[in-house]
Structures are given as structure tokens and as C-alpha cells.
Amino acid sequence: MTNTRTIRDPEQRKKDLLARLAEEVDIWVASASADGTPYLVPLAFHWDGTDIWLCTRLTNPTGRNLRTGGRARLSLGHTRDVVLIDGEVTTLSVGDVPAAAIEEFAAKCGWDPRNSGPAYGWFRVRPTAVEAWHEEPELAGRHLMRDGAWVV
Template sequence: MTENEGTPRDTAQRKKDVLARLEKEVDIWVASADGDGRPYLVPLAFLWDGESVWLCTRRANPTGRNLAAGGRTRLALGHTRDVVLMDGEVSTHPSEDVPVAAIEAFAAKSGWDPRKSGPAYVWFRVRPVAVEAWIEEPEIVGRHIMREGVWADGA
């Protein structure tokens, strides 16, 4: 079984667990689509700054192009029995527009400093607008812990 042994967590505990995972985990799944709706799914290193997720990749690769053009993404943490899904609005930033503290925290967490990889790399800030979290079937009800950018009551 999983860590909750079938007892559903309340909204506040789910939010606490999601925030802890955002602090701890190094990589996140990033879903995007091109103008024709062709999907892309890749893992990227990330930083949670307490309000947003920061990602960095080459602007010219499919994910970079899609994030820059589409302005939306779905992020995912965890495996299929302990899920966190985050829908967010994306903004694109050159390195000089990203807070130095965010870049340094990203580099410390991931072991990679994109500033050393050249100007082809850009940053994407993802502001969450919806978050779902559940561990297996008993938690499907109540999985929406953020909607329209607002944490649910009790979160």
C-alpha cells in the first residue's frame, strides 16, 4: 500500500505535502503542445520559489517553443499512485530578468547552472492556477486543492 494506508488526507495535509514535494524533488514532468496540438512531455529540473515554478530549457527545442507560444502548461510530480498535477500560466524570461536568488537556488538544487550553458537557454515561470493531489482511489474525491489560483478552503 502507500504511505497513507487508505485514509484520505484532508485538504490542509495535501497542501502541506505538495509544498514539501515542491521543495524536495529535483525534476518535474512538463507537458506542452505545439500549435497543431502535438503533445510533448519531458522531465525538467525545477525550482519552487514559494509562489511559482521556475524551469529552464532551450527556447528552440519543442518544449521551449511550446511554453513560449502557448502560455500554459501542466506539470506533474510523483508516480501513478501518489500524484500531484499543476496547471499553470507560463511567462518567458531571459536570464537577466530572473532573480539571481532563484537562479542560484535552482543551480544548487539541480547541480546545473544554466547561465554557463549559453544564451540559447531561457527561463519559464509557471504560476499555478490549479493543483490536484491524491494518493490512490480513496483520495480522488477532494483532489482539487487549488482552483483559479486560489488554494481551497482548509488548505
């Protein structure tokens, strides 16, 4: 396949990424169990400008992995428009989540986990690394964040 897209500079990639985080409802969440078994599931999410908020059952494999592993890789897009986000995970009870994060999550996703009972936990993912690219011509300059700091 021939790439006919204009190659974006890092600033445009960051702008596109932030727009996607604000607009998209679901994100792929990759985690691993203590024995290394990988799990990949889509979850609803909310981006508050600093953190990505997820909510899922504490007892399912992803909930257990996020709680015990403390790290996750998140992904948006398809194979020709990639966003990869590595982050540190903090598990929180509903009482410890900022009210604005819950309200904005519920408004964006159309689901308020507070109505689903205590089996659900909240997970704050603080990005530590972000990459974004459209196909091979954009591999150079794909790193938008390293060590928790934007590089663009």
C-alpha cells in the same frame, strides 16, 4: 490492489505537496505545439513559494511550446501518488529572472544554466490549479488550488 494508506485531509495534502515541491529536483512538463502535438519531458525545477522555475533550450519543442502556448501542465509522482499543476507560463531572459531564483535553482539542481549559453530560456510557471491524491479514496477533495488561489 488494496489501498492501506490513511486518507489525507486537504490540509495534509497541501503540506505534503509543498514539501515535495521543495525537495524534488525534476518535474514532468506537458506542453503542446500550435497544431496540438503533445510533448512530455522531465525538467529540473525550482519552487520559490509562488512560482515554479524551469529552464530549457528555447529551440526545442518544449521551449517553443512554453514560449508560444503560455500554458503547461506539470506533474510529480507516480500513478498512485499524483500531483497535477496547471499553470500560466511567462518566458524570461536570464537578466529578467530574480537572482535568488537562479541561485536556488542552481543549488537545488546541480546545474547553472547561465554557464550553458544564450540558447537557454527561463520559464516561470504560476500555478492556476493544483490537484493531489493517493489512489481512488482520495479523489474527493483533490483540488487544492483553483483559479490561482489555494482552496485549503
